[in-house]
Amino acid sequence: EIVLTQSPGTLSLSPGERATLSCRASQSVSSSYLAWYQQKPGQAPRLLIYGASSRATGIPDRFSGSGSGTDFTLTISRLEPEDFAVYYCQQYGSSRFTFGPGTKVDIK
Amino acid sequence: QVQLQESGPGLVKPSETLSLTCTVSGGSISSYYWSWIRQPAGKGLEWIGRIYTSGSTNYNPSLKSRVTMSVDTSKNQFSLKLSSVTAADTAVYYCARGGGRFDPWGQGTLVTVSS
Numbered sequence: 001e002i003v004l005t006q007s008p009g010t011l012s013l014s015p016g017e018r019a020t021l022s023c024r025a026s027q028s029v030s031s032s033y034l035a036w037y038q039q040k041p042g043q044a045p046r047l048l049i050y051g052a053s054s055r056a057t058g059i060p061d062r063f064s065g066s067g068s069g070t071d072f073t074l075t076i077s078r079l080e081p082e083d084f085a086v087y088y089c090q091q092y093g094s095s096r097f098t099f100g101p102g103t104k105v106d107i108k
Numbered sequence: 109q110v111q112l113q114e115s116g117p118g119l120v121k122p123s124e125t126l127s128l129t130c131t132v133s134g135g136s137i138s139s140y141y142w143s144w145i146r147q148p149a150g151k152g153l154e155w156i157g158r159i160y161t162s163g164s165t166n167y168n169p170s171l172k173s174r175v176t177m178s179v180d181t182s183k184n185q186f187s188l189k190l191s192s193v194t195a196a197d198t199a200v201y202y203c204a205r206g207g208g209r210f211d212p213w214g215q216g217t218l219v220t221v222s223s
Contacts, residue, residue, distance in 0.1 A: 035209045044202055045153065047211035056211055088153060092208030096168060099153040 002027055002091050004100035012108040019076040021103045023089035028069045030093030036065055036074045039102075040085045048087075049074060079105070110135040112203050112214035120197075120221050126190040130203030130214060137161055137184045141207025144177065144188045146199040147216075154199075158207040159186055166207075193221045 003026040013019055023034070032052035037045035047056040049065035052072055062077040076083055084107050089100040116128035130142065144156040157167035159177040167175045171190070179186040190197060198221045204210035 033208060037210075044213035044216050045210075046213070047209060050209040050211075090153070090209070095166065097155040097208065099155070101152050 001096050002029065002094050002098055004089055004091060004098055006087075006089060006100040006103045008103060009101075010104045010106060012106055013079055014108045015079050015081055017079050019074075019079055019083070019105055021074040021076075021087055021105075023067075023072040023074070023100050025070045025072075025091060029072075029091045032068050033091060033093035034065075034067070034072050035090045035092065036063075037088045037090065038083075038085045039088065045088060076105075110205060110212060112205065112212060114201060114203050114214045114217040116217060116219070118218055118220060120193055120219060121223050122194055122221055123192055126188070126193050126197060126201075126219055126221075128188045128201055128203075128217065128219070130186050130188075132184045132186075132205075137179065137181055137186065140205055142179065142186045143204050143206055143210055145202045145204060145210065145213075146197075147202070148199045156188065156190075156201075160207065195221050197221050 005024045007022045034052045036049040039045040048059050053065045064075045066073050086102045086104045088102045111133045113131045120126045138161045141158045141160050143158040147153050159165045165177050174191045176189040200216040200218050202213050202216045204213040
């Protein structure tokens with residue numbers, strides 16, 4: 001099983017600031033099969049990024065993903081009020097898909 | 109625009125079988141993988157398994173002995189059965205399109221295991 005670790009656990013920032021979220025895998029993620037999701041309270045997760053760096057349909061370009069192997073990053077270039085949420089990374093490069101524990105981005 | 113909706117009992121007794129159905133609207137269920145994912149209150153996400161419209165399945169090894177998934181293409185639905193449930197199976201259960209990355213998701217349904 002590939003274990004994903006996300007850091008920091010909580011990120012306190014102000015609107016307009018840049019957010020950098022990290023996801024580290026216990027072993028290399030095949031073919032960069034790494035996705036990022038956003039979840040707001042009471043809602044289902046929403047796919048933001050797949051293939052480590054491809055934005056899903058309708059996702060604003062302030063969201064970007066990068067990385068390969070075991071280290072991946074989600075960057076939100078300028079936080080909008082609607083971006084304060086929990087973010088999960090997920091790998092689908094092995095036969096057992098796993099999620100990270102999440103990073104909460106809250107308002108400072 | 110494809111939409112998914114979970115349905116099923118919100119309360120299941122310990123040792124019994126949890127049964128949920130996901131109805132797909134706005135598009136065909138054919139030629140896609142479909143997955144179930146769950147989330148205990150205040151916790152993270154756990155992938156339960158996936159099914160292709162041919163009926164081929166892959167399950168999370170941690171749940172494999174208790175999980176059965178099926179698909180009914182005539183109704184544009186797929187289903188989850190989880191047997192021998194305990195309180196640890198209490199969670200919001202989501203259905204989603206995809207066999208790797210998941211998009212879109214249903215709104216989720218809370219299933220509580222309690223006597």
